Amino acid sequence: MRRNIWLIAISSIVLLVIINNVVFFYITRYLLQHELEQQLISLGVQIRHAAEQKRIGLDLFEEQISRELRAASIAIKYALDDDIEKITPDQLKELAHELDLSHITLLKKLHDGDIVLYQSSDPKQTNKSTSTWDPWNRIFHELFAGKEIDEEWLGTSLPNFWSGPYEVSSTDYTNIYKWGYFYDGTKNYMIDPYVDYTAVNEYNEATGLDRLFEDLISSDESLLEISIVNPLTFPNDKITIEQDGSERKHIVQRPVLYGSYQYKSRHDEADVREAFQTGERVIRTEHIEDVHTYKMFIPVFVEDERLVMVDEEGRPMKGYVLVITSNYDYISQDLKTSVIKVALITLIIMSIMVPAVILIMNYFKNLREEAVQVAQDTYIEEINALFQSIRSQRHDFINQVQTIHSLAKLKQYEELEKFTAEIAGEIHMINDYINIGHPAVAALIRSKLSQAEAYHIRFTHDVKAVKLKALAGQALDINRILGNLIDNAFDEVLHYEESLRAVSLYGREEKHALHITISNYCEDAEQRAASPLFQSGFSTKSGEHQGLGLSIIASIVKQYKGELKVKALDATTISFDVRIPL
Structure with missing residues (x-):
């Protein structure tokens, strides 16, 4: 039994430590994930503001390039003949070189309404139709008609001029250009100067978003x-199939506008769409290329300024998704470090706790053993007194009979009555032991009878058939209940004069319960019964009383799943009733 107690205690400590570490692990992981999430959100806000500033700067830079292209167009206008048929490619090539342009192309509107690249300093552009260039072809018709260009599309619109965004050349898919288109009705052709991506690329490398991300x-x-x-x-890139069957990608419809996209997952497309459609952040953790990644998809919407990007139909967009990919292994490493630290701290605490628990358990074990020893000593003393009384009565039986015979013969009836009363008292005491049924309980009651006699308390009891077979081994707890109940009653009646010092005890071992009732004289019994008598530390007595007796009774009764009640039988009698299941 003792070994089992130690095993239970040690197992409980180990279990608590394991539970503590598991809870700490999950809480720490949650906090680290939350911290990473907040860091990425903060980083996303910073990137968004920086992106807006750099995008605005790039728009202004490209707008300036558009203005320069318009200025170049006006210069070309005055340098060339009014009739496109009188202009040669060599003239255009020389003029492009002087104006520091990549190329110059002249567009002509044919009788059938088609607009073609009629003359150019780039031979690849000559005689190429623009009928499939949407929305460029629509804008060309508006310029030839002298209309203002629709501001809903990308680019820069100036008087008699429009410049689109940087885009892949339709005649050379390896080059990216920015074109300007000028027509004021003074010529029979549209002037189209354009420059390559070099200037913008240098701008991006120096101050652009790609540089910021790096x-x-x-x-x-x-x-x-x-x-x-x-x-x-x-x-996927947006691809246009040209008339010759070739494929051409579009910059303004490219899937990744800025930054890199190396850590690819099959979930990315769905996560990007979900973030953009719901307007909420999406987070996903998974292994990509042997790296434990933590991705956050942040939707960004721009109301005032247009982005240099369009949807699949070529319509300008006012939003994008910012994707930030982080290495989740850093969280795992922090978590591992934290767990190791906690494990070390736990070991240190356990090295202190285990000896402390052992000392505490030994202390309480010694207290219990002392209490058991006191009960056993009392029990032995009372049993010895009983046996001694029986032996004395047996030894003196003949003498007592002779004494009774002599007193009767001498007619000393008064003395005879006194003598027989003494004998009856001893016999009654022995019968008490026999009727009660349990030696330890009988010994306790016998000792309390002696105590009551010394205090001049009328202590009556009716305790019978208390064998405690169903509570074998728990006689100590039953005696603790009885002892504290009787002591509490004695302490109460000692406050009153001798004529009022009355205590009665009732005890029966019934079919399914041990029933104990004790009642005593008590002024203001109803008020006393309503007070928190069973609360630890509560006491109505003065002096050294600590209010522990009744709270001890309550804890023992609770341990055995019993019932403990207090009530006022009348204005001057209080009763305590205990029932313990058998």
């Missing part, structure tokens, strides 16, 4: 990549 990734080891993606064309 700097952020290099300054934070946990960041893997940052991307700004087109949610409606991601992840």
